[in-house]
Amino acid sequence: MAKNKRKLLQGNGACVQGAIYAGLRFFAGYPITPSTEIAENCARFLPQVGGRFIQMEDELGSMAAIIGASVTGMKSMTATSGPGYSLMQENIGYAYMTEIPCVVVNVQRGGPSTGLPTKVSQSDTMQARWGTHGDYNAIAVAPSTVADTFTETIRAFNLAERFRTPVTILLDEVIAHMRAIVPIPEEGEYEIVNRVKPTKPPEEYIPYEITENFVSPMPGYGEGYRYHITGLTHNTLGFSTNEPEEIVVKLDKLKNKIDKFQDEIMKLRVNNMDDAEVAFVSYGSVSRAALQAVSLARSVGVKVGTIQLYTIWPFPYDKLREICSRCQKVIVAELNMGQIIHEVRRALPEDIEVLPLQRYDGEILTPTQLLEKLEEVL
Amino acid sequence: MAVRILDKIKTSQDRFEIRLSGSGGQGMIFGSVVLCEAIGKEGAKNVVQSQSYGPEARGGASKADVVISSEEIYYPKAMKLDLLLAMTQEALDKYYKDLKENGILVVDTSLVTEMPTKDYYGLPFTQMAREEAGHVMVANVVALGAICALTGIVKKEDLIEAVLLRAPRGTEDRNRKALEIGYNEALKLKK
Known part of the structure; x- marks a missing residue:
């Protein structure tokens, strides 16, 4: 392996390198522990590639700024933690409604409120799905290592561009602050997706046209296309509407563009x-403890496996049911008081027992704790 | 009935865990980062580093962990230490319990006086740094040299290169010397 293709990076640093690789050129944010290094790295590295970094007055402004930047055609991102993620929700909803691609990183810490600034948590899992009001479909990804964070950030940008929607990256304090030597891919090694631009002339352009995949081509502001953007429910021309038929068309568009193409996500x-009788379901840093626990348990012949969710939203109900079909028990391990476990219960038939393993004292679940739970349920 | 798994497991996996511990300002985090870079340089080993963070890092004992494996590292944090470096009494008292049976204990005998075991490698890193390398600041690098000699986990040349890459300009000679004396003195102790 070539020496120059490996680099010692922190999780937060890998997020920024992955983002720049994916085409990030505009970052607006308000630093908050444990996400601060993302802002710092953006401030340092974005100008080197002709990008822009701006520290905003708060998280409301940060979210607004990245939406505005995206409308001009730039790939944009912000990073925060729970308290800031709450403040961003109004404008995240605006981005869902107006279908403006952008990436929001939430490096999770303990909550509610200002909670535990320096401690790990996964308690914003549901907020990433239902954080803002109204009906919409959300996409959220959850890396589990420093190397993952690089590639999942690329994937988050690609999904945002492909589906014209905000994408949340759920990191946590452990991954964010960990350092590892990671491979740095060459240009072209990973596919980079860019939003589809209109091919029709401006006078024929329909901004929210219903296409085959429900995603409408999006020009950059200043490229000659004039259109209206509003958070009010709008028709295909972008103007607000109270017509029941038009309302349904819009909301179905938001739903279908993701629901019907879940395999891509x-x-x-x-x-x-393959032969597991018990399975661990987990995501983020906890899945590393699960892999460790399973490799140890397998070494003494216990039939146990793990399923790690890289995509949290949309939730993989069907896939999970299929993979767990021969299991008797499924343990859902997460750093909260029970969030994704409810989705796992919805996914699996009643004869599979779904059991919780939850930790919410600010520390990470250890392989030993997972093995103890395994002993208990076997 | 509960099944016993934990008792049966032998943690003889391909995994080596190092903890550098001391108090804030002793350069434990610097040491761990340098160690990571030196070990990961050739690409044959995977390496993950984590450290005390927040209020924990500002208190008395501070630590930085390095996990090394030639396979994929699943759990990134230390579970049972193969090597503990303790640069202060407080760090030793706090972290000794995390050391594996037959794990390697390395202590700075200029600052640690009470040993929990007879089985340890002791060198006065701080004193060596001050008197022989020219500055107390490089005690961490003296200790790194010793770890290098005692474990063979990293090549001395790679470690020197990694230290010099990150050390402030003008301190190269001092750091090189610190690493050499740590290495040479530890070699004499090696069992």
Whole structure:
């Protein structure tokens, strides 16, 4: 392996390098622990590639700024933690409604409120799905290592561009601050997706046209296309509407563009599941403890496997049901008081027992704790 | 009935865990980063570093962990230490319990006086740094040299290169010397 293609990076640093690789050129944010290094790295590295970094007055402004930047055609991102993620929700909803691609990183810490600034948590899992009001479909990805963070950030940008929607990256304090030597891909090694631009002349352009995949081509402001953007429910021309038929068309568009193309979004890591009688389901840093626990348990002949959710939203109900079909028990391990476990219960038939393993004291679940739980349920 | 798994497991996996511990300002984090870069340089080993963070890092004992494996590192944090470096009494008292049975204990005997075991490697890193390398600041690098000699986990040349890459300009000679004396003195102790 070539020496110059490996680099010692922190999780937060890998997020920024991955983002720049994917085409990030505008970052607006308000630093908050444990995400601060993302802002710092953007301030340092974005100007080197002709990009812009701006520290905003708060998280409301940060979110607004990245939406505005995206409208001009730039790939944009912000990074925050729970308290800031709450403040961003109004404008995240605006981006869902107006279908403006952007990436929001939430490096999770303990909550609610200002909670535990320096401690790890996964308690914003549901907020990434239902954080803002109204009906919409959300996409959220969850890396679990420094190397993952690089590639999942690329994937988050690609999904945002492909589906014209905000994408949340759910990191946590452990991954964000960990350092590892990671491979740095060459240009072209990973596919980079860019939003589809209109091919019709401006006078024929319909900004929210219903296409085959429900995603409308999006010009950059200043490229000669004039159109109206509003958070009010709008028709295909972008103007607000109270017409029931037009309302349904808009909301179905938001739903269908993601629902009907879930295969492009789903990503799981399935490990040792072929003959597993018990499975761990986890995501983020906890999935590393699960992999460790399973490799140890397998070494003494226990039939246990793990399923790691890289894509959290949309939730992989069907895939999970299929993979767990031969399991008797499924343990859902997460750093909260029970969030994704409810989705796992919805996914699996009643004869599979779904059991919780939850930790919410600011520390990470350890392989030993997972093995103890395994002993308990076997 | 509960099944016993934990008792049966032998943690003889391909995994080596190092903790550098001391108090804030002793350069434990610097040491761990340098160690990571030196070990990961050739690409044959995977390496992950983590450290005390927040209020924990500002208190008395501070630590930085390095996990090394030639396979994929699943759990990134230390579970049972193969090597503990303790640069202060407080760090030793706090972290000794995390050391594996037959794990390697390395202590700075200029600052640590009470040993929990007879089985340890002791060198006065701080004193060596001050008197022989020219500055107390490089005690961490003296210790790195010793770890290098005691474990063979990293090549001395790679470690020197990694230290010099990150050390402030003008301190190269001092750091090189610190690493050499740590290495040479530890070699004499090696069992």
